[in-house]
Amino acid sequence: MPVSLGILNLENYYPGLRDNSLNMLYGRPGSGKTIIGLQFLIDGALKGEEVLYVSLDESAYEVKKDFENMQWNLDIINVIDAVPSSKKKEIAPYREVTQVTDVIRMRDVKVKGTGREIDIFNLRSTIKNIMEKNKFSRVVIDSLTSLKLFYTTGVDPEEAALAFVDFFRYIENSTVLFIAEDFDDLNNIMRMMDSVLRLDKDENDYTLEIVKSSYILKKTNISLILKNNGFAVE
Amino acid sequence: MPRVKVGIDWFDEMVNGGLPENKVYFIMGDSGTGKTLFALKFLYEGLRLGERCLYISTDRPPYDILNPITESFGWNFLSLNVMDAVPSPSLYTTGAGVRDMTAKGEIRDLSNVNKKMEKGELTFESLQLKLELEFKERNFNRVVMDSFTTLKRFGADPETRNPVMAKFIRFFVEKGVTAIFTDEGNLENVKPEFILAGGIILLKRTIKRNMDERTLQILKMRGTKFDPEVKTFKITEYGFELVQRGRK
Numbered sequence: 001m002p003v004s005l006g007i008l009n010l011e012n013y014y015p016g017l018r019d020n021s022l023n024m025l026y027g028r029p030g031s032g033k034t035i036i037g038l039q040f041l042i043d044g045a046l047k048g049e050e051v052l053y054v055s056l057d058e059s060a061y062e063v064k065k066d067f068e069n070m071q072w073n074l075d076i077i078n079v080i081d082a083v084p085s086s087k088k089k090e091i092a093p094y095r096e097v098t099q100v101t102d103v104i105r106m107r108d109v110k111v112k113g114t115g116r117e118i119d120i121f122n123l124r125s126t127i128k129n130i131m132e133k134n135k136f137s138r139v140v141i142d143s144l145t146s147l148k149l150f151y152t153t154g155v156d157p158e159e160a161a162l163a164f165v166d167f168f169r170y171i172e173n174s175t176v177l178f179i180a181e182d183f184d185d186l187n188n189i190m191r192m193m194d195s196v197l198r199l200d201k202d203e204n205d206y207t208l209e210i211v212k213s214s215y216i217l218k219k220t221n222i223s224l225i226l227k228n229n230g231f232a233v234e
Numbered sequence: 235m236p237r238v239k240v241g242i243d244w245f246d247e248m249v250n251g252g253l254p255e256n257k258v259y260f261i262m263g264d265s266g267t268g269k270t271l272f273a274l275k276f277l278y279e280g281l282r283l284g285e286r287c288l289y290i291s292t293d294r295p296p297y298d299i300l301n302p303i304t305e306s307f308g309w310n311f312l313s314l315n316v317m318d319a320v321p322s323p324s325l326y327t328t329g330a331g332v333r334d335m336t337a338k339g340e341i342r343d344l345s346n347v348n349k350k351m352e353k354g355e356l357t358f359e360s361l362q363l364k365l366e367l368e369f370k371e372r373n374f375n376r377v378v379m380d381s382f383t384t385l386k387r388f389g390a391d392p393e394t395r396n397p398v399m400a401k402f403i404r405f406f407v408e409k410g411v412t413a414i415f416t417d418e419g420n421l422e423n424v425k426p427e428f429i430l431a432g433g434i435i436l437l438k439r440t441i442k443r444n445m446d447e448r449t450l451q452i453l454k455m456r457g458t459k460f461d462p463e464v465k466t467f468k469i470t471e472y473g474f475e476l477v478q479r480g481r482k
Contacts, residue, residue, distance in 0.1 A: 146429050
């Protein structure tokens with residue numbers, strides 16, 4: 001059974017993501033990637049699934065505030081707030097296998113951030129610890145680019161990002177969506193993906209392009225409209 | 235979400251009543267497109283509303299920038315706090331590295347520019363440290379960092395630049411500030427800081443039929459609906475004036 005992205009009527013053109021797969025959604029700044037990521041999670045949560053949002057671009061409370069006008073129930077989404085505090089000024093590689101933070105419901109997200117220093121390695125171990133205790137059928141990493149740029153001090157960012165993605169291959173029964181910016185070289189990471197989607201915005205027009213997919217599709221450029229409950233196909 | 239007005243009516247309308255508060259915005263454009271003027275309009279509006287505003291300048295001493303603008307547009311900046319973060323030019327010639335360059339990083343009231351200035355480096359970390367000290371004394375509602383491009387150029391070693399920059403941007407968010415950073419360039423090269431931006435505004439200037447045409451477009455804006463269309467504007471004695479166009 002394909003896993004729906006939660007975009008109304010999209011299944012007329014694109015069935016959804018493969019169950020238990022790695023997927024990427026990329027696009028330029030402001031194209032609406034986070035909206036699709038959250039829609040995908042809400043769709044699962046409304047079907048009674050446990051879903052996980054890993055927040056790396058903005059603190060979870062900011063994400064919550066940004067979408068308070070949308071007709072969504074974000075509260076039921078589990079979240080890892082991975083945005084570090086600005087306070088610690090020493091930036092040193094930090095490899096201990098410790099849990100950065102526990103997963104909480106979006107409902108319980110408070111204004112304060114984690115305040116802890118994290119990097120790509122302890123985030124991976126945090127997710128590993130969490131995934132051993134809980135099963136999440138859908139996971140969104142927002143964004144992989146942020147992780148690569150801001151959380152990889154002292155290591156090669158490209159290799160660290162590949163290792164991070166590779167780790168998800170070994171997590172069973174999760175459909176993972178990695179969000180990425182359309183400006184760094186994504187080719188190596190795209191090769192690891194079961195499907196790749198690209199979101200494009202030109203003034204008021206949104207287009208979802210199916211860049212890579214194992215389905216036979218009639219159409220690979222799908223126009224989307226943005227409503228206050230998310231994206232839909234006319 | 236509470237809004238922070240820029241003070242340009244047509245722009246505030248484009249973002250549904252003002253910029254969503256407590257975010258860092260980037261105003262992009264090549265040299266001469268009006269980035270500094272836009273950012274100063276935002277500070278002037280804050281002062282008019284009785285808010286605490288800070289202007290950090292890295293390219294020229296703040297009053298060299300502010301005085302001509304007061305003259306041309308009549309905006310009064312007397313209650314503005316300014317930080318002169320211009321690296322000292324005499325030190326450019328010694329061939330010293332980034333870390334040896336000094337910046338004058340003390341906040342002064344514009345009316346008291348003669349106060350002695352401390353020496354310091356212009357780096358993300360040193361500037362953040364100075365700001366942390368200042369924020370212990372008083373909070374600011376609005377901050378302008380002009381220009382972020384210069385800070386980025388001198389502010390960090392290439393390998394550590396992105397994480398240090400991320401912390402610098404987080405600092406303003408944690409302090410509850412609404413900030414505008416001016417950043418040179420266009421959208422051909424998307425930059426790492428765009429990920430952390432609450433919004434991105436692009437200014438362009440082209441010569442068409444011997445006429446100067448200026449445009450503004452919002453490329454990204456978190457937390458609000460916004461008008462993504464390209465707007466044409468003029469800079470007049472009243473500031474930013476929208477050029478009305480017939481409907482498509």
